Amino acid sequence: MERAIETRGLNYAFGSGPARTQVLFDVDLTIHRGEVIVLKGASGSGKTTLLTILACLRDMQDGQAMVLGEDLVGASAGLQVHIRRRLGFIFQAHNLHDALTALQNVRLGLELHGGKAKAQWRDAGEHLLGLLGLEDRVHYKPRNLSGGQKQRVAVARALIANPDIVFADEPTAALDAESGRIVIEMLKDLAEARGTTSLIVTHDERVVRMASRVLTMDQGRLVADETAEKTDEMEAG
Amino acid sequence: MTWILERLLGRLPLGWLQLINRKGRFFSATLGVGFAVTLVLFQLGFIGALSGSVQLPYQAIRADFILSGPDARTLTDGTATPRQRVYEALSVNGIDSASPFYIGTAVYKIPNGRDASFRIFGVEPETLATFWREDIAQFAPILEVARTATIDGLTRGVPPDFLNGVGTGAPQPLNLNGIPVGLVGTFEIGPGFDSDGYIFVSTRTFFQIFPEQDPGAPAHVFVKVAPGQDLLSVRQDLEAQYDPTETLTRSIEEALADEVMVQTVEAPIGIIFGFGAVMGVFVGLVIVYQVLSTEVSDHIREYATLKAVGYRNRFFSSIVLEQAAILGICGFVPGALLATVLYGMISGATGLPMVMEQARLTNVLIGTLVACAFSGLLAARRLRAAEPAELY
Numbered sequence: 001m002e003r004a005i006e007t008r009g010l011n012y013a014f015g016s017g018p019a020r021t022q023v024l025f026d027v028d029l030t031i032h033r034g035e036v037i038v039l040k041g042a043s044g045s046g047k048t049t050l051l052t053i054l055a056c057l058r059d060m061q062d063g064q065a066m067v068l069g070e071d072l073v074g075a076s077a078g079l080q081v082h083i084r085r086r087l088g089f090i091f092q093a094h095n096l097h098d099a100l101t102a103l104q105n106v107r108l109g110l111e112l113h114g115g116k117a118k119a120q121w122r123d124a125g126e127h128l129l130g131l132l133g134l135e136d137r138v139h140y141k142p143r144n145l146s147g148g149q150k151q152r153v154a155v156a157r158a159l160i161a162n163p164d165i166v167f168a169d170e171p172t173a174a175l176d177a178e179s180g181r182i183v184i185e186m187l188k189d190l191a192e193a194r195g196t197t198s199l200i201v202t203h204d205e206r207v208v209r210m211a212s213r214v215l216t217m218d219q220g221r222l223v224a225d226e227t228a229e230k231t232d233e234m235e236a237g
Numbered sequence: 238m239t240w241i242l243e244r245l246l247g248r249l250p251l252g253w254l255q256l257i258n259r260k261g262r263f264f265s266a267t268l269g270v271g272f273a274v275t276l277v278l279f280q281l282g283f284i285g286a287l288s289g290s291v292q293l294p295y296q297a298i299r300a301d302f303i304l305s306g307p308d309a310r311t312l313t314d315g316t317a318t319p320r321q322r323v324y325e326a327l328s329v330n331g332i333d334s335a336s337p338f339y340i341g342t343a344v345y346k347i348p349n350g351r352d353a354s355f356r357i358f359g360v361e362p363e364t365l366a367t368f369w370r371e372d373i374a375q376f377a378p379i380l381e382v383a384r385t386a387t388i389d390g391l392t393r394g395v396p397p398d399f400l401n402g403v404g405t406g407a408p409q410p411l412n413l414n415g416i417p418v419g420l421v422g423t424f425e426i427g428p429g430f431d432s433d434g435y436i437f438v439s440t441r442t443f444f445q446i447f448p449e450q451d452p453g454a455p456a457h458v459f460v461k462v463a464p465g466q467d468l469l470s471v472r473q474d475l476e477a478q479y480d481p482t483e484t485l486t487r488s489i490e491e492a493l494a495d496e497v498m499v500q501t502v503e504a505p506i507g508i509i510f511g512f513g514a515v516m517g518v519f520v521g522l523v524i525v526y527q528v529l530s531t532e533v534s535d536h537i538r539e540y541a542t543l544k545a546v547g548y549r550n551r552f553f554s555s556i557v558l559e560q561a562a563i564l565g566i567c568g569f570v571p572g573a574l575l576a577t578v579l580y581g582m583i584s585g586a587t588g589l590p591m592v593m594e595q596a597r598l599t600n601v602l603i604g605t606l607v608a609c610a611f612s613g614l615l616a617a618r619r620l621r622a623a624e625p626a627e628l629y
Contacts (some may be wrong), residue, residue: 048629057545057626085547091628095542097251099258104249111248112547141258158546169629201629 003066004165004197005031005054010063012049023049025220027063031213033164034195036187038208041217047201048169050217054199055087055167056080068164085112088163088196090171094154096142102129102153103138109157121160128156132182147174155183159190166190168200172207184210242559252559255532263567266528270568270605271575273521278576278601280513282583282591284501287510289590290429291500294356295493297370297426300459301468302475303492305485309457311496313340313356313431317454322484326458329474331466336364337455339440341447342432343413347395355392356432357413359443359455368459372424373437379421380439386411390423392434393588411436416446428588430506518608525564525609529557529616537623545625553620554613561613565605573598 010027013020023046031037041047052058054067056075065072070083088109096105106125129138132152142150151174158166166187172180184207190196191212200207208214216224242250256263294312304322309315318337326335339359344352360369365377376387385408390400400423403409408419418438426435444452462471468488476486487495501507533540540553577593584591 052626052629055545057629081547081549084545087546089542089545089628091542093538093628095538095628097255097536097539099254100249100251104254107249108251108543109546 001032001034002195003030004033004035004068005029005199006064006066007054008064010050010053010060010065012046012053012058012061023220024053027220027222029215029222029225031197031199033197034191035212036191036198036210037200038211038214039199039201039217040203040208040214044219045217046220047217051167051169051199051201055089056083085161086164088158088161088166090155090158090166090168092170092173094142094147094150094174096150096153096157098142101139101141102134102145102149102156105142105153106156106160109160113161124160125156128160129153131186132156133179148176148179151175152179152183155186159186162190162194162196164196166196166198166200168198168202170202170204171200172202172204177206180204180206246555246559250559252556253563255536255556256560256563262528262531266524266564267567267571269524269528270521270564270609271570271572273517273524274569274572274601274605275576275579276517276520277514277604278573278593278597279579280510280517281597281601282576282580282593283510284507284514285594285597286584286589286591287430287507288497288501289592290427291496292493293427293429293590294435295489295496297373297424298368298459298489299370299461300368300489301462302460302472303487303489304458304460304475304479305456305487305492307482307485309485310499312456312492313342314499317451317456318458318484320453320455320458322458322479325478326460326475329471329478331463331471331474332460333463334364334367334459334461336361336368336459337440338368338457338459339443339447339450340456341443341450343436343446345411345413347399349396351394353392353394353433354431355388355413355434355436356429357436357438357443357446359438359440359447362439364459365437367461369437370424376422376424376437380437380442382421383439384416384418384442384445385421386413386418386436386438386442387422387424388420388436389426389428389434391425391427391588393428394433413446416442418442418446427590430500430589433588518604521568521605522608522612525561525612526615528564529560529613530619532560533557533616533619537619538628540620541623541625541628544623545628550620553623554617557613557617557620558610561609562606565609569602569605573601 007027007029010024012024013022015021027050039047053060060072067083068086070079103125106129107121110121126138129135132155134149134152137145137149155171171183175183187198188210214226215222239250242253304318306316306318320337323335323337326332341357342354343357344354346352362377362380366374379385388403403420404422408421411418411420428434444450462468472486580591580593
């Protein structure tokens with residue numbers, strides 16, 4: 001099975017000298033294409049730092065990491081941007097442009113890649129927003145959307161360019177049960193249909209249940225790597 | 238507009254959409270830039286009017302050279318020129334004529350009007366045709382008559398009926414420094430910043446009006462080269478006559494260039510107008526920078542999100558420059574319109590040559606766009622603070 005992410009002996013620290021605080025310790029991890037991974041852990045356990053390093057938002061310090069076949073050790077800014085263009089990002093805050101409609105916000109996620117005619121990106125955007133239950137909100141600006149609707153627009157923006165890996169931080173936190181289910185199903189469908197990998201930081205049990213693997217971090221170390229079924233069994237037991 | 242910009246930029250016009258999303262701020266910013274443009278055009282208009290009004294009397298002079306005191310850089314300033322220069326000049330081969338030129342200033346209270354300040358030119362009537370434009374020279378014979386004068390028909394602040402009567406019958410009476418003179422005709426030069434109009438009198442009448450002036454020390458001496466003579470070679474011969482530390486020999490064009498330089502760059506009035514223009518540019522820079530840097534700060538998280546998904550810094554710079562250009566153009570249009578209206582009003586009220594020249598508009602538009610782009614690039618530096626890693 002093709003590897004999407006692989007790390008060996010990954011370490012990371014903030015600060016220097018007496019203020020140096022190490023937050024990741026020897027993280028070894030292999031994630032394959034099409035896996036939907038949930039990353040759990042208490043606050044300060046290092047999961048966000050790990051996510052930002054793997055998403056090329058932070059430079060590597062020590063260890064080895066490969067993402068989509070590219071070596072992140074000493075990766076130039078240009079290579080990092082090149083990799084990030086193959087990724088999808090869902091943040092806890094939607095960060096939509098208040099001046100743009102839902103469709104225009106989604107377009108920003110696609111326009112970066114160029115090539116497509118306006119009619120094509122409009123069709124693609126409307127289709128995706130429709131799948132997320134926003135077919136009657138495509139021309140609404142964020143101020144006229146509810147929190148859940150905004151988050152779904154952000155999800156559409158992250159997925160519109162068919163990313164190879166989706167990095168998500170609590171993607172369902174602002175969503176009601178039905179909207180959350182739609183988003184989760186969409187990530188699952190993408191994994192099956194396109195082999196899209198998802199790495200999701202969440203504590204939402206709905207997401208945990210649909211994940212193919214659940215990774216648990218504690219004090220900067222990867223302490224558990226279980227399938228969702230096993231986690232359920234452990235929690236039930 | 239969005240559609241046009243989208244076609245023009247080949248992408249979503251994010252900068253424009255963000256600007257119009259906050260209409261109040263956009264309107265204020267446009268007004269601010271418009272005010273700065275008006276201020277700059279206004280000051281440049283004054284400088285242009287100053288330069289233009291300085292040129293007016295020179296345009297009426299037909300001399301080839303003007304001999305002046307060594308420190309004379311304008312018509313009215315500097316040491317007087319010894320009258321003997323006239324005779325010395327006439328002794329140079331190739332010189333056809335030479336004539337003294339006297340200048341004084343007198344204030345006249347116009348009936349039922351305000352005080353008008355006149356620049357009085359004292360000339361030898363027999364040389365008027367040689368050294369002055371036709372509309373002025375035509376009155377040479379009548380100026381021979383004592384206490385006659387001709388007046389600038391474009392004199393500022395003079396009631397039209399006062400000037401209409403000049404030259405139509407008996408001489409129009411006018412009192413200059415307590416000496417009554419009769420106005421016998423009009424010509425057209427136009428007012429300046431330091432005088433409302435010009436009056437020509439004979440040297441004889443001039444010394445009646447200004448008895449304190451020395452007939453042996455004219456302000457300048459005009460020189461005319463004989464037809465067919467080489468100007469350069471005659472000038473060299475002429476300059477050889479004088480000690481350059483005592484007498485300055487200049488062409489009319491050189492004398493005009495000196496005066497324009499003094500009035501617009503060195504004199505307080507020119508400095509004040511120039512400073513006003515600089516202030517306008519500075520005000521525009523500050524307004525645009527403030528608006529754009531606020532725009533950047535307000536959208537820093539959105540920009541960080543776009544940075545995360547792979548947009549490069551040049552994309553963000555292009556957004557800020559797009560906004561800068563829009564502010565520049567949207568501010569320039571009303572600013573230029575307002576300045577044009579004000580030019581007309583001031584020109585009508587003062588008679589000054591305040592003309593909105595195409596070149597000035599183009600230059601100010603280019604300057605506005607450059608200044609806005611500069612402010613935009615300064616504001617875009619704040620985009621470095623957009624750190625996508627902090628979004629998680």
